[in-house]
Each structure stands twice: as C-alpha cells, then as structure tokens.
Amino acid sequence: MIKYPLLEKHNAIGVTAPSSGVPLELHNMLQQALRRMEEQQYKVICKETVWTQHKAKSSSAIVRANELNNLLQDADVKLIFPPWGGELLIEILEYIDFEEMTPKWVLGYSDTSALLLAITLKTGIATAHGTNLVDIRGETSDPTTSKWETVLHTKPGESILQLSSEIFQKEWDHQNPTSQIFHLTEQTSWKTIDNKQATLNGRLLGGCIDIIRHLVGTPFGNVEEFYQNFMKPDEMIIWYFENCELSTTDLRRTLVQLKLAGWFKNCSGIMFGRSAANHPVNQYDVTDVYQELAHELQVPIIYDIDCGHVPPQVTLINGALANIEVQDGKGTIVQFFV
CATH class of the missing domain: 3.40.50.10740 (Murein tetrapeptidase LD-carboxypeptidase, N-terminal domain)
Incomplete structure (x- = not known):
C-alpha cells in the first residue's frame, strides 16, 4: 500500500x-x-x-x-x-x-x-x-x-481535485517582476493526439524526463518492483513527463529506452507537460513523437499539461490513484490518497 x-x-x-x-x-x-x-x-x-x-x-x-x-x-x-x-x-x-x-x-x-x-x-x-x-x-x-x-x-x-490553469507563462521577464513571480499571459489548452476527449485512470509516476531516465537500470528505477510491492494486480500506471532540454530525437530515444526497460508495462496513458525544448530535428517535431508512442503502446497521450518548466503547474502525487479527464482544452485531475 x-x-x-x-x-x-x-x-x-x-x-x-x-x-x-x-x-x-x-x-x-x-x-x-x-x-x-x-x-x-x-x-x-x-x-x-x-x-x-x-x-x-x-x-x-x-x-x-x-x-x-x-x-x-x-x-x-x-x-x-x-x-x-x-x-x-x-x-x-x-x-x-x-x-x-x-x-x-x-x-x-x-x-x-x-x-x-x-x-x-x-x-x-x-x-x-x-x-x-x-x-x-x-x-x-x-x-x-x-x-x-x-x-x-x-x-x-481522501481525494483532491485540481483544474487546468487558465493562462501560462510563455517566457520569463525578470526585469519586470510581478507580485506572483510568474508572467501568465498565454491561454492554456491541454491537448490529445486525436483532439478528442480523453480519460485516464491509474497510479501516477513521473517527473522531468531528462533526469529520471538516468534511473533506468539502477536500484532507484525499479518500476517492476514497485508494481509488485505497492500496487494491486489490476491497477495501471499513468506516466507524466516534462521535458526541460531534450530535442525531439533525444526525447524519442529516451521514450524508446523506457519502453525497452519495461517502464510502460501496465501503462494506461501518458501525459506530457508544456515545454520550451522539444526542438524539431529535420522536420521531426514533438507531435510526431507523441503519435508514434500512442501507436506503439496503444494508450491515450495527453500533452501541454500544467507540469514542469513552463509554469504554472499542478501538484502531481507519485503513487496516488488518479482520474484525469481532458475535453475541449480543459483538464481535471482527481487524486485519491488510497
């Protein structure tokens, strides 16, 4: 438990x-x-x-x-x-x-x-x-x-509800500080691969993909052991990632590595945060990465969520059981502490 x-x-x-x-x-x-x-x-x-x-x-x-x-x-x-x-x-x-x-x-x-x-x-x-x-x-x-x-x-x-933000920060402006630190100017829109409504259920795991990918193959990244020790046999994992600095090809290599390492076993869906990285390589852009991953894993992909280095961000609890819904650019996250 x-x-x-x-x-x-x-x-x-x-x-x-x-x-x-x-x-x-x-x-x-x-x-x-x-x-x-x-x-x-x-x-x-x-x-x-x-x-x-x-x-x-x-x-x-x-x-x-x-x-x-x-x-x-x-x-x-x-x-x-x-x-x-x-x-x-x-x-x-x-x-x-x-x-x-x-x-x-x-x-x-x-x-x-x-x-x-x-x-x-x-x-x-x-x-x-x-x-x-x-x-x-x-x-x-x-x-x-x-x-x-x-x-x-x-x-x-108990459970806790969070909603997607209304606006997010496109870039820092340190010369003109605000009372709330962030400069929130852009309309938030959570997206799905097929532009349709999506619902995910499972236990949350994730983080900055640039960083947590280095846990693969170490005693600190044993996802199979977590599944055996702390999850019920019928439970699934919702992965969330945010990309700080990776190009699209590096992101793709990393996701393939995680797949080959077994991290996506028992995965019910994946969420990606907004990113100022995701730089295209030879016209290969981040939506290509998301579409290929969705096809390979046959799971829903949600992206541009409030998570990571492009603020603001929701508070996601590693280990919590979650229900996530996205429709018309709006997202809701209910986390159950069970």
Whole structure:
C-alpha cells in the first residue's frame, strides 16, 4: 500500500539543497521564500547547503546526502522543500538511507524529480511533483501553483481535485517582476493526439524526463518492483513527463529506452507537460513523437499539461490513484490518497 504523508499548519518544514544551492547574489530570493513559509504558519528548518553553490552543486554528495538523511529521519519534519532543482542530484542517491526515513512529503521538480521517483519506487511513500520553494516567494500566488498546500494537506483516504490553469507563462521577464513571480499571459489548452476527449485512470509516476531516465537500470528505477510491492494486480500506471532540454530525437530515444526497460508495462496513458525544448530535428517535431508512442503502446497521450518548466503547474502525487479527464482544452485531475 502507498503511504501518504500529511502536512498541517505549524508543522516543521526542512529546506535543504540535494542538488543546487542558492548563490550569494540570489540569497534575497530564498530569504523571501522562507519568510512566506513562516507567514503561512510553518516552522522552517533551513540547512546549510541551501546557501552555497560551487561547480554545479551545493556541496559534496556526502554532505548533501547526510543533510537530507537528517531531515528524512526527523519525525517532526513533515515536508522537505528544496529551493529548486539543479544538475547532479543523482550523485547522492547511493548514500540515502531509504529504510530509515519517516513518511513526509518531499516537494519539487526538475532535478528533484530523481529523488521523488526513487523514494516512491523504493519505499511506497508518496512524493509531490510541483512547485519549487523559490517560486512561492511572491506576495500572491496563482490558483494553480498555490494548490500545492491544499494537496499536501489532504488526509489519507481522501481525494483532491485540481483544474487546468487558465493562462501560462510563455517566457520569463525578470526585469519586470510581478507580485506572483510568474508572467501568465498565454491561454492554456491541454491537448490529445486525436483532439478528442480523453480519460485516464491509474497510479501516477513521473517527473522531468531528462533526469529520471538516468534511473533506468539502477536500484532507484525499479518500476517492476514497485508494481509488485505497492500496487494491486489490476491497477495501471499513468506516466507524466516534462521535458526541460531534450530535442525531439533525444526525447524519442529516451521514450524508446523506457519502453525497452519495461517502464510502460501496465501503462494506461501518458501525459506530457508544456515545454520550451522539444526542438524539431529535420522536420521531426514533438507531435510526431507523441503519435508514434500512442501507436506503439496503444494508450491515450495527453500533452501541454500544467507540469514542469513552463509554469504554472499542478501538484502531481507519485503513487496516488488518479482520474484525469481532458475535453475541449480543459483538464481535471482527481487524486485519491488510497
């Protein structure tokens, strides 16, 4: 059975940098985010790695792992919230004590998704793919992003509804900051391969595909073991992916690799987030990739959902049972904590 953590007001939140820390010139961003969490009535425990960044990482793998293990084993900490992702989180996985961690939420995306997926696959503890800490530092927050808190407050046995966003951010404009950080200007439209209504049912797994593909063949990416240990025989998996930097051909190679590795066994459908990458190669564009995958797997494909590096994004729970419906460009996600 999946184990669902529970976050409540006045709980302790651990802030650590298992991948990239925050360089000195951006410390003000982190300080703003920490103040927001305290204003929302949480006790913030901020570790040392968040304040440092050198050669693509906050600290050595051992230091990052030890700091994370300390928070994972602290029963008083109910959420671990990294400032953001990075590049080299995978270095710490072999040093994480998965057997000693107490159930608690871990929330984030990008490089953090390697940690999220590894925890859920190895322990059956649900993890949360959603906003980074620095992205909630604003005076206000859009309805899609702010839902992270409601989702993590959902009790085991209950369900939570999320809707697709109304508008999304096409590009950053750091010279003209807004009260809610993001510059939401473009009309959101969730799409399907055949432009028809789609319904998916199953347990959610996924993350940044650039990152989690590197778990294939390691002890931290054993999807078959997760299926045997934590799912019922008649349950299926809904995969969700977001592409940060891959060209269409690299995305295609990666999806074929995941298929050959058995990740799409017992798959009921796949969702892809909006992406500023997906660069075409010789007229081979991302819709070609989606169509080929849908044909090979014979499952529905939904794309341009609110997930990943093109904000805002819904909060998707690895391990949760979900019902997802898309019609006329609008999406609904109901997650059941069972």
